[in-house]
Amino acid sequence: MRAIGIILAGGNSNRMKELSKKRAVCAMPVAGSYRSIDFALSNMEFSRVSKVAILTQYNSRSLNEHLASSKWWDFGRKQGGMFLFTPSFADANSQWYRGTADAIAQNISFLRHSHEPYVIIASGDCVYKLDYGKVLDYHMDKGADITVVVKTMPQDFRVERYGVVRMDVDGRIREFVEKPVVADGNTISCGIYVIRRRLLIELLEKSMEENRYDLVQDILIRYRGLKKIYGYELNSYWSNIASVEDYFRTNMDFLKPDIRSFFFREFPEVHSKVADLPPVKYNVGCHIRNSLLSSGCIINGTVEDSVLFHQVYVGNNCVIRNSLILNDVYIGDNSIIENCIIESGDTIQANSTYRGEDGVKIVIEKGERYTI
Amino acid sequence: MIVKKEMIAMLLAGGQGSRLGILTSKVAKPAVSFGGKYRIIDFPLSNCINSGVDTVGVLTQYMPLRLNSHIGIGIPWDLDKNVGGVSILSPYEKSHDTEWYTGTANAIYQNMEYMESYNPDYVLILSGDHIYKMDYESMLDYHKEKGADVTIAVMPVPMEEASRFGIMITDEDRKIVDFEEKPEHPRSNLASMGIYIFSWTALKEALLANKSQPNLDFGKHIIPYCRDNGRPLYAWEFNGYWKDVGTLTSYWEANMELIDIVPEFNLYEEFWKIYTKSQTVTPQYFGSNSAVERTIIGEGSEIYGQVYNSVIGCDVIIGEGTIVRDSIIMNGTVIGDNCRLEKVIAAENVTIADGVVLGEGDYIENDTRPDIYRDGIVTIGEGTVIPDSVTIGRNTLISGHTVEADYPDGRLAGGRTLVKE
Numbered sequence: 202m203r204a205i206g207i208i209l210a211g212g213n214s215n216r217m218k219e220l221s222k223k224r225a226v227c228a229m230p231v232a233g234s235y236r237s238i239d240f241a242l243s244n245m246e247f248s249r250v251s252k253v254a255i256l257t258q259y260n261s262r263s264l265n266e267h268l269a270s271s272k273w274w275d276f277g278r279k280q281g282g283m284f285l286f287t288p289s290f291a292d293a294n295s296q297w298y299r300g301t302a303d304a305i306a307q308n309i310s311f312l313r314h315s316h317e318p319y320v321i322i323a324s325g326d327c328v329y330k331l332d333y334g335k336v337l338d339y340h341m342d343k344g345a346d347i348t349v350v351v352k353t354m355p356q357d358f359r360v361e362r363y364g365v366v367r368m369d370v371d372g373r374i375r376e377f378v379e380k381p382v383v384a385d386g387n388t389i390s391c392g393i394y395v396i397r398r399r400l401l402i403e404l405l406e407k408s409m410e411e412n413r414y415d416l417v418q419d420i421l422i423r424y425r426g427l428k429k430i431y432g433y434e435l436n437s438y439w440s441n442i443a444s445v446e447d448y449f450r451t452n453m454d455f456l457k458p459d460i461r462s463f464f465f466r467e468f469p470e471v472h473s474k475v476a477d478l479p480p481v482k483y484n485v486g487c488h489i490r491n492s493l494l495s496s497g498c499i500i501n502g503t504v505e506d507s508v509l510f511h512q513v514y515v516g517n518n519c520v521i522r523n524s525l526i527l528n529d530v531y532i533g534d535n536s537i538i539e540n541c542i543i544e545s546g547d548t549i550q551a552n553s554t555y556r557g558e559d560g561v562k563i564v565i566e567k568g569e570r571y572t573i
Numbered sequence: 574m575i576v577k578k579e580m581i582a583m584l585l586a587g588g589q590g591s592r593l594g595i596l597t598s599k600v601a602k603p604a605v606s607f608g609g610k611y612r613i614i615d616f617p618l619s620n621c622i623n624s625g626v627d628t629v630g631v632l633t634q635y636m637p638l639r640l641n642s643h644i645g646i647g648i649p650w651d652l653d654k655n656v657g658g659v660s661i662l663s664p665y666e667k668s669h670d671t672e673w674y675t676g677t678a679n680a681i682y683q684n685m686e687y688m689e690s691y692n693p694d695y696v697l698i699l700s701g702d703h704i705y706k707m708d709y710e711s712m713l714d715y716h717k718e719k720g721a722d723v724t725i726a727v728m729p730v731p732m733e734e735a736s737r738f739g740i741m742i743t744d745e746d747r748k749i750v751d752f753e754e755k756p757e758h759p760r761s762n763l764a765s766m767g768i769y770i771f772s773w774t775a776l777k778e779a780l781l782a783n784k785s786q787p788n789l790d791f792g793k794h795i796i797p798y799c800r801d802n803g804r805p806l807y808a809w810e811f812n813g814y815w816k817d818v819g820t821l822t823s824y825w826e827a828n829m830e831l832i833d834i835v836p837e838f839n840l841y842e843e844f845w846k847i848y849t850k851s852q853t854v855t856p857q858y859f860g861s862n863s864a865v866e867r868t869i870i871g872e873g874s875e876i877y878g879q880v881y882n883s884v885i886g887c888d889v890i891i892g893e894g895t896i897v898r899d900s901i902i903m904n905g906t907v908i909g910d911n912c913r914l915e916k917v918i919a920a921e922n923v924t925i926a927d928g929v930v931l932g933e934g935d936y937i938e939n940d941t942r943p944d945i946y947r948d949g950i951v952t953i954g955e956g957t958v959i960p961d962s963v964t965i966g967r968n969t970l971i972s973g974h975t976v977e978a979d980y981p982d983g984r985l986a987g988g989r990t991l992v993k994e
Binding site: 232233234235272456461464465470472473475476477479480481482483484485486487488489490491492493494495496497499504508509 | 608609610648649832834840841846847848849851853854855856857858859860861862863864865866867868869870871872873876880884885
């Protein structure tokens with residue numbers, strides 16, 4: 202591959218509400234047995250990008266734990282590999298990452314010391330499959346300075362928290378508005394960029410001189426007239442999880458046969474850290490309908506239209522509906538859970554009821570747990 | 574390089590295990606699936622790493638491909654080490670006297686150089702065909718404490734069954750004074766589990782002294798030799814779960830024991846994990862009309878029908894309207910819609926079309942191997958294809974790509990064997 206990869210994984214988002222207390226958005230568990238960053242990482246792996254930097258800053262313990270070994274994505278190579286960059290205080294610098302551009306700029310030596318001519322920048326909080334090689338081909342074909350992966354969303358999709366672009370017939374981006382109050386169009390940026398390495402270094406150096414720190418505002422939008430910025434249209438599934446509603450919807454999307462088949466049955470497969478957990482155990486009295494369950498679960502009750510992550514224990518006579526139960530949750534007997542996200546590590550006492558009345562309810566319940 | 578390993582393990586995984594019938598026709602017994610997502614060899618390998626034994630030689634001979642790809646460089650068991658780790662030891666050509674592994678101890682003898690390279694004090698001999706969790710480190714502590722040259726793991730069995738085993742007769746200090754192989758009138762109920770710790774000098778000396786013995790075997794030659802030469806032999810009693818899965822019936826039973834509410838052999842304990850090479854990490858999906866009870870299911874499976882009292886592997890698909898009972902379905906098997914399966918062992922990557930009925934009708938003895946295909950079990954070999962709407966009786970064996978023409982009147986009667994190459 203003629204490109205190195207950078208995954209932006211630093212972010213926290215207050216739209217994730219209580220869920221972000223525990224971890225960075227990129228470390229959010231997704232679809233039962235994955236973490237959000239697995240999708241970008243697996244895309245890098247299957248696009249044969251052999252050298253990938255992950256930039257992280259906010260509450261990265263969970264993420265570091267997940268990325269403790271790079272072998273699951275086959276990055277444990279002599280050539281290239283996976284690099285985790287957290288802000289570090291050095292002589293010339295004593296700042297946190299002040300923005301996406303700043304995060305890359307603080308690690309500019311990674312860019313300088315690489316020899317690959319291109320850089321692929323992706324964010325770690327999106328669920329999708331994409332061969333970055335195709336984007337790179339398009340980039341070279343168009344003679345672009347920067348290529349942005351874009352997706353045209355359905356008419357009713359709320360684009361307000363995304364970057365909205367307008368392209369001409371050739372695919373060149375003419376307008377780029379970040380988080381518009383009133384959107385003009387529904388084609389959004391997926392947060393995936395291809396750029397020549399030397400150009401990126403040059404633009405970053407300039408931005409740093411001007412104390413500008415944001416990749417989108419200070420590079421894409423600022424230079425869109427001056428540089429040739431093209432849009433590469435993504436036609437397959439793509440979803441950003443960085444708000445509670447989107448996180449919930451993205452997980453529930455995996456209950457749909459076409460999306461499940463796209464991610465679970467079609468090449469290439471998404472890789473994740475192996476959990477080493479036993480098969481799911483279904484005891485007498487359980488009823489399961491339209492749900493996903495991950496290894497290590499023990500089920501004694503009813504589960505409908507839900508996604509259960511690793512090692513969830515569901516007690517007798519429980520009813521779980523339309524909910525996400527994150528990793529390592531214990532749910533005592535006779536409990537009812539509807540329209541909820543149960544935070545990982547929770548212990549739900551027997552006979553409790555949790556219902557999301559209008560919208561999804563996040564449940565954080567750290568009770569004492571007695572298990573055998 | 575300075576290398577020193579206190580104890581290394583030698584895992585005998587070369588046998589066919591012919592009493593498992595068609596299940597071992599293409600893979601060695603240690604590579605046969607067990608408990609949904611595992612293979613039999615996962616248990617001794619996990620025991621090794623959990624006991625702090627990080628150097629394991631796996632001796633292979635019969636059909637080693639699946640075993641080799643399963644073990645790889647040992648990543649799932651953390652046995653990918655710079656020094657030590659797991660090594661596959663297959664028979665090799667020598668400048669003279671080239672031979673296959675002709676016996677358990679002969680196989681070990683042929684790998685003297687491997688053992689010597691780790692400069693061990695003790696060698697642990699294991700076989701790859703039992704389901705159990707054992708701390709080999711406590712066995713080693715016992716070995717040292719007793720000042721033994723050989724320690725044999727034994728297990729108390731009911732007296733009436735003792736004549737099926739190799740029996741150790743010990744004094745009150747657990748020192749072995751005598752032993753008998755499958756005695757008619759057993760003098761003790763301590764059965765050898767085929768797990769030995771040897772002090773390296775004792776093992777080396779015994780192997781060299783007996784190297785020209787044909788079919789050199791631990792039970793028949795090495796252990797008696799050690800006794801006759803005054804080596805102290807001790808029995809170490811093990812009281813946990815230990816299951817031989819040597820026959821189809823015991824294999825089926827051992828699998829079924831995993832689905833009890835709190836199984837005697839518990840895979841859900843945190844402190845003694847069993848590791849395996851996962852073929853996938855995807856979650857499993859249940860359709861809207863599915864039902865399931867008393868069952869364990871591996872990753873990536875999709876269940877649209879009903880499953881009761883069964884052990885289901887990874888990436889299995891069970892179609893709508895299908896009912897599976899008392900069965901073992903291994904990785905990658907696809908079962909169509911509206912089938913009925915009762916007491917079936919389906920090996921890996923089997924395809925069963927729609928409307929198939931398996932395990933129906935009277936109990937009729939199998940016509941080729943009544944000693945293997947029995948207890949009403951329908952056994953289906955790896956990669957078998959079964960066409961639409963056929964009915965198959967009990968005690969049957971089906972293997973290969975079968976078509977409708979192989980089933981006169983759409984039936985395969987009980988006790989019949991249908992094997993296509």
